[in-house]
Amino acid sequence: MDFSIISENLHYYFDGLLITVQLTGISLLLGLIFAIPLAVLRTSRNFILTMPIRFFVYVFRGTPLIVQMFIIYYGLGQFDFVKFGFGVFQEGFNPDNIGNQTFLWKYFFSEAYFCALFAFTLNTCAYTIEIIRGAIESTPFGEVEAAKSVGMSRTMMLRRIILPSSLRRAFPAYGNEVIFMLHGSALASVITLMDITGAAGIINARYYAPYEAYITAGVFYLCITFTIVWLFKKIEKRIYAHLAPYVDKTQKTAAVN
Amino acid sequence: MKRITLILIAAVFAFAGSAAAKDWKKIRMCTEGAYPPFNYTTPDGKLAGFDVDIANALCDYLKVECTWQTQAWDGTIPGLLARKYDASIASMSITEERKKKVAFTDKYYTTPAKFAAHESFLTRVIEGKLGKLKIGVQRETIHDRFASAMWGKKADIVRYGTQDEVFLDMKSGRLDLALADSVAISDGFLKLKGNEKFQFVGPSFNDPKWFGNGAGIAIHKSNQDLVELFNKAIAGIRANGTYKKIQDKYFDFDVYGE
The missing domain is CATH 3.40.190.10 (Periplasmic binding protein-like II)
Known part of the structure; x- marks a missing residue:
């Protein structure tokens, strides 16, 4: 075992750390932003409204993340209209002129980074919708009844009662999703991105030292996971303050006895 | 207890010693299987390509049985070091850097x-x-x-x-x-x-x-005898025309180089 190769090449891991944190952070944030309204819509009784959301969730939870990433990264590149726009269907179109590339292809889908981000966002969004939907549906009926009895409108009830209450309940499950997403982001290395796992791949291939390379990657992931768990604990303590056992701060001395 | 341990250790060494000196009846070959036309996997899941054919010809020449496995490129040398296979024929160029870790046979082809x-x-x-x-x-x-x-x-x-x-x-x-x-x-x-x-x-x-000196077969450094065996076989199939036959199946030029 020779960890000097790791210390000499630590910059690969720190560059990788940045990519990993970016990919996970941005995709989680975007996923959550989309997931909240979609989860609310998903609880609607209107079948036409819930159908597309059900389908989206079913597809993205029903296929492995790596397959989704491959379809987006390699699959889309197969179609000329993705690269050159719908002009390809007109006669006399000459795809050789690379300057004709669509904006979407040139600046978005041709970059591995955005492809990964896109796949991760859709994936986490689907899971988060389900987490939040479950929480909304398990809202104690008493809370809804109380809101109705004081004459709240549906939107006000949603904003003041249902969402705060259910997001709070969804929180621990969402913590799980955050960690899953972090570990899922290791797949980015498969499409040429140099995240932490990608860095380990380079070190392994260069020095033929898989143990040192991947154990270091593991330690990096553990550190991030630790930070996430710690952060979630902090937040949980705050948002579950009303559930904490009552401590009478005026009688400190008595508590000691 | 101590004595038993000693006997066990001695037994392990004796076994290892006999293994090192074994004459090769069975060679575990390995390739990447994703580098056409040198090595690739056919739609029905079989390994094929120039590397694979050459290796099989070498095994025939040496009258040994060869078994095949695949290994992703990144893991080729680590796998060899971990003795997951005896020899890797995966179009690997013979470079000084790789020679520090593994032994190579003579080249079996060179292309720029x-x-x-x-x-x-x-x-x-x-x-x-x-x-x-x-x-x-x-x-x-x-x-x-x-x-x-x-x-x-x-x-x-x-x-x-x-x-x-x-x-x-x-x-x-x-x-x-x-x-x-x-x-x-x-x-x-x-x-x-x-x-x-x-x-x-x-x-x-x-x-x-x-770019090294052409592609060679990579072998664990402790198996120097296997290197010599393969070198003999490469010269052998070059001389008896088998090499040319395989080459002509894949290429219309001399792939061996000077």
Whole structure:
């Protein structure tokens, strides 16, 4: 075992750390932003409204993340209209002129980074919708009844009662999703991105030292996971303050006895 | 207790000793299986290609039984060091750096490296439409090393796990150039249907400093006897015409080089 190769090449891991944190952070944030309204819509009784959301969730939870990433990264590149726009269907179109590339292809889908981000966002969004939907549906009926009895409108009830209450309940499950997403982001290395796992791949291939390379990657992931768990604990303590056992701060001395 | 331990240790050493001196009846071969036309996996899951045929010919020549397994390129040398197989025939160039870790047989072919690009590449160069160039290579190959050392700061070197993925992204237009073995490019990419718009550009690269002295079979350093066995067999199949027969099946030129 020779960890000097790791210390000499630590910059690969720190560059990788940045990519990993970016990919996970941005995709989680975007996923959550989309997931909240979609989860609310998903609880609607209107079948036409819930159908597309059900389908989206079913597809993205029903296929492995790596397959989704491959379809987006390699699959889309197969179609000329993705690269050159719908002009390809007109006669006399000459795809050789690379300057004709669509904006979407040139600046978005041709970059591995955005492809990964896109796949991760859709994936986490689907899971988060389900987490939040479950929480909304398990809202104690008493809370809804109380809101109705004081004459709240549906939107006000949603904003003041249902969402705060259910997001709070969804929180621990969402913590799980955050960690899953972090570990899922290791797949980015498969499409040429140099995240932490990608860095380990380079070190392994260069020095033929898989143990040192991947154990270091593991330690990096553990550190991030630790930070996430710690952060979630902090937040949980705050948002579950009303559930904490009552401590009478005026009688400190008595508590000691 | 102590004595039993000693006996056990002695037994292990005796066994290891006998294993090292064994004459080779069965050789566990390994290849990547994703590097056409040298080694690839056929649709029905069998290994095929120049490397595989050569290895089978070598085994026939030596009258030994060879079993096959595949190993992703990145793990070729670690797998060999971990003795997951006895020999790896995966078009691996014989470089000084790799020789520090594993032993190599004599070369069984040499082909130069070249760039490939879309036919519009030159026009885009002239019109000055190119920003920072993207050069696709397979990760930690001689081509990766060479491109990274020569142009690592001036161009984006995009590294892939397999050569096939480089070609795939070349085709989808994500790469400006691909640097790879000339035969891998022509047979694994240019000659395939739908890739008529791609072609070789620039010179051939074969500086031994970067590209080694041809491709050899990699073997664990402790199995020097196996290296000699294979060297004998390579010379043997070169002499008895088997090599040429296999070569002609895949190429219309002399792939062995000088």
